Amino acid sequence: MCSALSSPRGDLTTRAVIRDEALRLFAEHGPEAVSLRRVAAEAGVSPGLVAHHFGSKAGLRQAVDAHVGALFDGLFDALFTALHDADWDSPAMAGSFAEMMLRQLPPGSPIPAYLRQLLLSGDGTGRALFARWFDLTEQVLDRLTTAGIVRPAADPPVRAAFLMINDLAALLLRDHVTAVLGVDPLSPDGAMRWTQTVLTVYGNGIFTSAPDVPKEVQ
Numbered sequence: 001m002c003s004a005l006s007s008p009r010g011d012l013t014t015r016a017v018i019r020d021e022a023l024r025l026f027a028e029h030g031p032e033a034v035s036l037r038r039v040a041a042e043a044g045v046s047p048g049l050v051a052h053h054f055g056s057k058a059g060l061r062q063a064v065d066a067h068v069g070a071l072f073d074g075l076f077d078a079l080f081t082a083l084h085d086a087d088w089d090s091p092a093m094a095g096s097f098a099e100m101m102l103r104q105l106p107p108g109s110p111i112p113a114y115l116r117q118l119l120l121s122g123d124g125t126g127r128a129l130f131a132r133w134f135d136l137t138e139q140v141l142d143r144l145t146t147a148g149i150v151r152p153a154a155d156p157p158v159r160a161a162f163l164m165i166n167d168l169a170a171l172l173l174r175d176h177v178t179a180v181l182g183v184d185p186l187s188p189d190g191a192m193r194w195t196q197t198v199l200t201v202y203g204n205g206i207f208t209s210a211p212d213v214p215k216e217v218q
Helices: 014-029 037-042 048-056 057-084 097-102 111-121 124-146 156-172 176-183 188-204
Strands: none
Touching: 014 037, 014 048, 014 057, 014 111, 037 057, 048 057, 048 156, 057 111, 057 124, 111 124, 111 156, 124 156, 156 176, 176 188
């Protein structure tokens, strides 16, 4: 019998080891490109044992999605609690919601890459995470508006969606941004550069003055 069965990695059960290997492979290659046999090989178990624990590849995918969804629920709750009595002058509050949440993950975590898969796939787990993120963004902006930290918005839901999309852009396009900038926007150095520019754009805009509008189009 494979040693992975009798001695799961760390304090993880064999089921959790299989799930985590599937998460890593799904994040790297996409769930459709990964077979149960490959997951079993990476986890050091037999394909039959994977089927025993999860029934099928669909069952394994559901388990991975449930695990990631629960993890993000915890991150959302922790972030909302931290924001409740936050010191808004602290450098730690200068980043985006994505950055503040993802810095709680260990280095090299496959979660950011899998989050991209979920948000772009259109499946139920991705939609639920997007809705939860939007709800959190609305709540935080409402609280900051009440506290006088941000200006009231004529259309709060659209503002929340706009800021959320900007917040997620660096995450969803992380590899492309890294390629053109030469620095990972979610690394400490990259996040500092990214945040400074975002704050400048949000605070000051990018135009020197309002453009002149020709009279014939006024």
